[in-house]
Amino acid sequence: xxxxxxxxxxxxxxxxxxxxxxxxxxxxxxxxxxxxxxxxxxxxxxxxxxxxxxxxxxxxxxxxxxxxxxxxxxxxxxxxxxxxxxxxxxxxxxxxxxxxxxxxxxxxxxxxxxxxxxxxxxxxxxxxxxxxxxxxxxxxxxxxxxxxxxxxxxxxxxxxxxxxxxxxxxxxxxxxxxxxxxxxxxxxxxxxxxxxxxxxxxxxxxxxxxxxxxxxxxxxxxxxxxxxxxxxxxxxxxxxxxxxxxxxxx
Numbered sequence: 001x002x003x004x005x006x007x008x009x010x011x012x013x014x015x016x017x018x019x020x021x022x023x024x025x026x027x028x029x030x031x032x033x034x035x036x037x038x039x040x041x042x043x044x045x046x047x048x049x050x051x052x053x054x055x056x057x058x059x060x061x062x063x064x065x066x067x068x069x070x071x072x073x074x075x076x077x078x079x080x081x082x083x084x085x086x087x088x089x090x091x092x093x094x095x096x097x098x099x100x101x102x103x104x105x106x107x108x109x110x111x112x113x114x115x116x117x118x119x120x121x122x123x124x125x126x127x128x129x130x131x132x133x134x135x136x137x138x139x140x141x142x143x144x145x146x147x148x149x150x151x152x153x154x155x156x157x158x159x160x161x162x163x164x165x166x167x168x169x170x171x172x173x174x175x176x177x178x179x180x181x182x183x184x185x186x187x188x189x190x191x192x193x194x195x196x197x198x199x200x201x202x203x204x205x206x207x208x209x210x211x212x213x214x215x216x217x218x219x220x221x222x223x224x225x226x227x228x229x230x231x232x233x234x235x236x237x238x239x240x241x242x243x244x245x246x247x248x249x250x
Contacts (some may be wrong), residue, residue, distance in 0.1 A: 090162025187243035
């Protein structure tokens with residue numbers, strides 16, 4: 001069976017890292033945690049669970065994840081976030097794939113949770129992610145904080161059955177905090193764009209985001225939770241362009 005490295009980046013993930021490592025134990029031949037100097041018990045818990053911990057200054061999600069994949073001892077890498085776990089079906093799918101990796105990368109669905117509730121509307125599912133790949137054939141790209149892994153041209157990707165369970169927003173407060181954080185990070189990267197482009201995006205993109213997620217992607221079927229999610233997703237879009245313009249002239 002082929003060897004597989006699991007890589008995880010962390011910062012103050014003491015509540016999540018233990019469950020994350022436990023969930024990948026069946027598929028991992030090594031677990032590497034790249035930590036950006038946590039001040040809680042993240043490192044202690046990760047080491048207790050048998051992970052190799054490396055501390056590295058955080059320069060952005062993309063940069064950190066590329067650094068993490070470079071630390072792996074095996075070419076085949078599974079990248080998971082600290083607040084993610086694998087469900088049983090996905091675990092079995094990965095174990096089967098390990099017997100003979102026959103493509104360049106494997107994509108899988110991610111099921112996001114809000115306040116402990118799985119959300120399959122609002123554009124949050126299947127939320128397909130390319131997370132298992134031959135690290136020699138690709139790299140993390142995108143615009144921080146929205147990273148994505150890209151394989152070389154012509155690479156072959158297969159979909160795996162099962163879900164990554166993403167306990168990303170245990171509370172309403174954590175959801176709002178993440179929207180604020182992501183809006184600011186995105187604004188920093190967008191501030192170099194033409195101001196008229198930013199203004200057009202400011203005016204039209206946020207309303208479209210709400211219409212798409214709430215109506216077209218059935219967010220309204222989730223009741224008040226669906227409205228909250230869709231409203232704040234659209235608000236994040238508004239804020240990132242508003243702040244980009246503000247940063248541009250500050």
